[in-house]
Amino acid sequence: MSLNTQQFGITRYWLAAALKHIPTIPDVFVASKQLSQARKLFLAGKNQLEAIRNWLVGAGVIEAAKGQVKLSELGQLMAAQDPRAETALTWWLFHLHLCVNPEAFPYSAFFLLYDAEGRWMSLDEIIDGLHKHAEVNGTVIAKDSVDTYFRGVAQTFHAGGFAHELTLVEERALSEGGKKVRRRLARPDDILVAYAILLFQKEFYRDQATVEARDILGKGLARALGTRDSDVRESLSRISTNKDLSQYVQYRQQVNQDSIQFLRAAEGALRDIRISGYQSQAVKWQ
Numbered sequence: 001m002s003l004n005t006q007q008f009g010i011t012r013y014w015l016a017a018a019l020k021h022i023p024t025i026p027d028v029f030v031a032s033k034q035l036s037q038a039r040k041l042f043l044a045g046k047n048q049l050e051a052i053r054n055w056l057v058g059a060g061v062i063e064a065a066k067g068q069v070k071l072s073e074l075g076q077l078m079a080a081q082d083p084r085a086e087t088a089l090t091w092w093l094f095h096l097h098l099c100v101n102p103e104a105f106p107y108s109a110f111f112l113l114y115d116a117e118g119r120w121m122s123l124d125e126i127i128d129g130l131h132k133h134a135e136v137n138g139t140v141i142a143k144d145s146v147d148t149y150f151r152g153v154a155q156t157f158h159a160g161g162f163a164h165e166l167t168l169v170e171e172r173a174l175s176e177g178g179k180k181v182r183r184r185l186a187r188p189d190d191i192l193v194a195y196a197i198l199l200f201q202k203e204f205y206r207d208q209a210t211v212e213a214r215d216i217l218g219k220g221l222a223r224a225l226g227t228r229d230s231d232v233r234e235s236l237s238r239i240s241t242n243k244d245l246s247q248y249v250q251y252r253q254q255v256n257q258d259s260i261q262f263l264r265a266a267e268g269a270l271r272d273i274r275i276s277g278y279q280s281q282a283v284k285w286q
Helices: 012-021 031-042 046-058 073-081 088-099 107-113 123-136 143-155 190-204 213-218 221-225 229-239 266-280
Strands: 062-065 068-071 169-173 179-183 210-212 249-254 257-262
Touching (some): 012 046, 073 088, 107 123, 107 221, 123 179, 190 229, 210 213, 213 229, 229 249
Antiparallel strands (some): 169 179
16 A cells, blocks of 8 residues: 555645544544535545545554544644644654554655665656565556655655655756755654664564664664665664663674674664653754
8 A cells, every 4th residue: 555645745734633623523534424514624625534544544543443543642642732733743753653554655665765865856756766676566656646745745855844844855956947856865863763673673673682783774764764874874873872862773883794782672662761751852954
């Protein structure tokens, strides 16, 4: 499956509206029952409402079953700690959970494939590359669909969009018209690096207490964070001596090999780091 954005990016207003209204209106996205009310609550049309639901499911903010939705544990925490969806931590969590979701293509593919400070590309170039990537990986999807879905992702690249505000992407206008984009080099806080490492371990190495650093980096960890492999390794060294974060992850360096040891089960560790992140307010907009 893919993230069908209907060419619409997710906005702060839409996320905040979801956090507010879903607990009391679990069928808010059922068009046959709540379309009129949903349009008023989200200030959105039918296709936009479908896109909003897909974004929220893809990021793990809501869980869907039998036509109804509910806030996940992640969504409940966001609603309690940041009901207006204004903090950088909320949007980092939104982004990272999309990155590890294989069903969030093309969002996840874009942020796991392209390096920070790589080459400038047009949207058409990116769409071609993502379509070829899908084909190589055995995903059957029409190029027109990749185009539609990715143009919604690209809406988050504009000023005010969350990918832009997290400094993950930058745009450049061309003299002949149009734009090009590239991944921007971000400076994620160590708490975000620890969270992302645990999230990748949960998704790709669930039963492994120790993982070679090169293996988990090979999954696109640094790219998801908008940084470089060397920066992740430096962050890991700091995490290993941090009085709070060292209880979750330890970084071991030996000759020609470095590894990451996971000291606690990922689910509980991720929950604790999320709560700590909101309480400490350590993650700031850059």
